Amino acid sequence: MSDFLDSREEVLALTKQLVGINSIVNTEGEMVIAHSLYTLLASYPYFANNPQHLVLEQTTDDYYDRYNVLAFVKGTKKPSNRTVILMGHTDTVGVDDFNQLHLYAFQPDEWMEILKEEDIPQTARDHLHSGEWLFGRGALDMKSGLSSHLYLIKYYAEHPEELEGNIVLVAECDEEDSSNGILSALTTLKKWKKEHQFEYVAAINADFVAPRYEGDQNRYVYKGTVGKLLxxxxxxxxxxxxxxxxxxxxxxxxxxxxxxxxxxxxxxxxxxxxxxxxxxxxxxxxxxxxxxxxxxxxxxxxxxxxxxxxxxxxxxxxxxxxxxxxxxxxxxxxxxxxxxxxxxxxxxxxxxxxxxxxxxxxxxxxxxxxxxxxxxxxxxxxxxxxxxxxxxxxxxxxxxxxxxxxxxxxxxxxxxxxxxxxSSLYSPRIEITGKTKDEQVLIKALEKAVEDIQPNYEHPIVIKNFYPYISDMSFLALSDDDKDLAPVADNNPSWGSKFFVNYQDIRDLNVPVINIGPYGVDAHKKLERMEMTYSLEVVPNLTNKVIQNVLHKD
Structure with missing residues (x-):
């Protein structure tokens, strides 16, 4: 396709760079990766010229010292307040399962050489020797997905004349535990909505996707997400x-x-x-x-x-x-x-x-x-x-x-x-069914993007209704009314003392959200790995087409 972005090598390099930073949840690494991301984005000419478009923000009411990075690019193709949010988390789960080799979890190339000498399942060995898979903690969940977003924010920072409307990047911490990152970021998103007249019409998360059953060759994209209670x-x-x-x-x-x-x-x-x-x-x-x-x-x-x-x-x-x-x-x-x-x-x-x-x-x-x-x-x-x-x-x-x-x-x-x-956070369920104009536009934009990309990719790209894993998607929209939400506070002994969630902040934004993320297997496991062609090429281009389809108004 003439408008297919050549993203593979740059997204791969970004992924390895991010995997190389130990950012295990609830550790100092979350602060390190946020500062690294901020420094990277600040080095781009667009943000050097527009420093107010980039922020490094500490999370609020948080036991740990950690940060989110938020940035936005205003398109110049045509004046528009329509804005798409690109979101992804910077933290990972731990590496205790790597045992004495835990340091290599953050060194993908070295880790893959070590694995060649290890006794691993045949499927993983085939992936290892194919040259098409990247192993390492966070390679799949979800630093390759975040890297796809970083690639796109850089692309439009260099080519704002190709963007009709605006894109906002949210690189949030603490997704793997209590979602303090995205909950803190809501305040800034609301502030930017008022200051810059952003009309948030869609959000795209880039968390990982995986086979749903043995032999499943589908690559899934999701409208909405599962909810989770404890x-x-x-x-x-x-x-x-x-x-x-x-x-x-x-x-x-x-x-x-x-x-x-x-x-x-x-x-x-x-x-x-x-x-x-x-x-x-x-x-x-x-x-x-x-x-x-x-x-x-x-x-x-x-x-x-x-x-x-x-x-x-x-x-x-x-x-x-x-x-x-x-x-x-x-x-x-x-x-x-x-x-x-x-x-x-x-x-x-x-x-x-x-x-x-x-x-x-x-x-x-x-x-x-x-x-x-x-x-x-x-x-x-x-x-x-x-x-x-x-x-x-x-x-x-x-x-x-x-x-x-x-x-x-x-x-x-x-x-x-x-x-x-x-006894814990409620991650709200989100249904994207076309009940609002924004949902209708997003669904149509996603379907058109898949239709355009599918002929150029060998495996089926399948649209499903609910992202099946817990993610920060849950905190951009609400499908529950206040009456149904009340028991979350009334029946949680920690509410108002150990933790509190302002669900009204979510309702104030209420942005329809989808997930287009990297494909792989064994997330949260020692053999976590990401399949490169889909993750580094299809994901950025599929995401880009959704952005273009959503922002363009006839």
Whole structure:
């Protein structure tokens, strides 16, 4: 194609440069890569002449010292306020899986030479020797995608006469943990919208894409994204000496039944527009016993990954309340049956159990305690939360568990209970269906771009509705209304103390967002790798065509 950008070598060089910077999330490397990016962009003549178009900004309300880099280019082809946001994250997951070779994770060429002598799966070996794949931490997730955006921002900085409208680059930190980067960047995006009259009509994320099943040759682009919640459970039992096991109820036993009920349960997959989320899986299950003794645990804390396409946080709470009640009932029934069997073989007298399944939300418990104890309770809990903030070892999930544990001490009825709450950030689901004019334009622009590129690429480029992994796409638009969002705050014990998300900032922007990202396999793994032709050539050109199609108005 005559308008096909020759991007491969430059995007590859940028990718290797970025991979070479250790920017593991929640480390000093996030600050280093941001300063490096800023220095790189500042060296371009456009930004040297327009320094106000480039900023290095520290994240707000963040425990770590880290930064975002934001930049924009104003096109001169035709006056227009229409603006496309290009976004990508600078951080990576860790490299513990590389063991003693962890330093090579950031040196792609050296790492690939080492891998030639390693015992690796045949598919990875074939990729390694093909010359078409780049290995290394962040090569796929997502420094090659960010490099594609950097290539385009540089291209239009050099050729603003080819740009009708504007493009904004957001290179944000902390995508792999709590999304502090993009949440901080929202303030600047809103400020620029007002100062420069930017009309944000689309956003393009460049996070990685991967095969969805064995033998899948499709290269996917996504309209919208999956949402993610972290439903959490504080489970209390009835303590007893292990020598009198049936005189109490071990909360670990109930928690095990709950995990059995929730994990891999297809009934908890959310279908929308013919696409289905993966079911929940446990990410943590632990009792809160501080040390060894022969008493059963007082409580257990567990949480589960939960993806959504159309359900709201409110829907999920009600759904999981029923699932927890079922699990609790199963646990008590099994307990009773085993108690009867024990009595039968031991000759002891069976005593019917008095416990009943009880599942309440954190919001319900908090309301009960406020009614029962008033200001005495609320003042105590406010002080407790403030003091707990100084415990550096607690992430927001464990912080939430400790708040629930403290509140439980105020409950007069100490019968075994499951308390359901959220203990982390809600990454909102986004549906892009054509319900607004901007969505209609973006969908049409994407379809036309794929149509133009496909004849020049051997593998099918397939458009899907929901990006299937967690990403910062979630924080540019909202598909939930305020009523459905309310439980996110009301049922999170950390809300307003350990963390807070101003979802109104997202609603104020509400930019339709798609994902066009590099293709590869084994993201977050030792053999993470990116396929070069699609990632370095197709992705920048596909993205560029969407930009042109969106910004051009007949």
């Amino acid at each position: 439903p959490s459970f504080f489970i209390t039992g009835a303590e007893t000496h292990v020598g009198a096991a049936f005189e109490g109820l071990d909360p670990n036993f109930v928690a095990s039944e709950l995990t059995k009920q929730l994990s891999y349960n297809a009934a908890l997959c959310n279908e929308a527009y013919g696409e289905v989320t993966v079911p929940p899986v446990a990410l943590k299950q632990m009792d809160l016993k501080p040390a060894y003794d022969v008493q059963t645990a007082l409580s257990v804390f567990s949480y589960y990954n939960f993806f959504i396409h159309s359900w709201s946080p409110k829907d999920v709470l009600e759904l999981l309340r029923k699932q927890a009640e079922t699990a609790f009932q199963h646990a008590l029934q099994t307990f009773e049956n085993r108690y009867k069997e024990f009595c039968s073989i031991s000759g002891q007298r069976f005593q019917p159990i008095s416990w009943k399944p009880r599942v309440i939300t954190y919001e319900e418990m908090d309301d009960m305690l406020i009614k029962a104890h008033g200001d005495t309770y609320t003042v105590h809990m406010d002080n407790f939360k403030k003091d707990l903030l100084h415990v550096d070892t607690l992430d927001i999930r464990m912080y939430a568990a400790r708040v629930v544990e403290e509140a439980w001490k105020w409950m007069e009825d100490k019968n075994p209970t499951i308390i359901l709450f959220y």
